[in-house]
Amino acid sequence: MTLKASEISVGDTFEEVLVEDLKRTQLVMYAGASGDYNPLHTDDLYCREAAGYPGVFAHGMLTMGMTGRVVTNLFGPESIKKYGVRFTNQVWPGDDLSGKAEIEAIREEGGEMLVDVKLTTTNQNGDVVVTGAATARVDP
């Protein structure tokens, strides 16, 4: 069940574990589904010996997709009006990520009740990997 506007207040926070010990296989799955076959995300040899990175790292869009779960679980995927992020740090295999949503505003616009949410995803070291914002439609 998704939340109603009457069930939330500005300043409320919701946290969710997005992934524990991120696997390289998950990166391969994301490459296959999204069509982004950049070897930086699936090809360790290329990363180490050709690209100068310590190994493969996650597609930013995988982290954005996982982070989106925090909002879609709260308000339902059909209710999302806006969702945007900034990628602030790379995400690596083995990382644990947790996503946090903070209610910033509950407002009416064009006859709809909307909720604005601030999003932050953090790794096991406390480094922020994604910051973002979303707006969702909510029932009163």
Added chain:
Amino acid sequence: MTDEKAIKIPVEATHIMMFARSIGDYSPEFHDAEQAQQTDAGGIVAPPTFLQSLAQFNPDYFLRPKPGEAWFGSGKEPSGVVGKATSSGGLHAEQHFEFERPVRPGDVLYATVKDGDSWVKESKRAGKLTFSERITEYRDENGELVCTARGVGVTTERPVDQG
């Protein structure tokens, strides 16, 4: 009615299922038509970042190996491209989606991509950063806007320092 350069995206339930799995989301709205009907979504919908898989439908997408063309990933050698590989290729800096309505299986969308602004910044961790913006509009078969996406890519002077 559609722009001839528009990329056609037939949205299918199986692709939504695969995409949802790939982001670790096993919610019924993405996986099971009958269960999805019992949710507020009233049927299968796409996760908000699903339209990024536009890449699958773009015939010229550069991050997909193509028959007869050199591919920069590893095979016999660490890179299939002779000489210096694209050691500091593009990274994704920002991504934004704005929806007029949810995307559902059966939708046939047409995406048009145009360049936005570009700007340069200096950074300690990766040298000169060149940012460039791309705006993608997704319209349905009636020409109605479904989603506007704004992506910001960045190319770095050198790989991002991990220190």
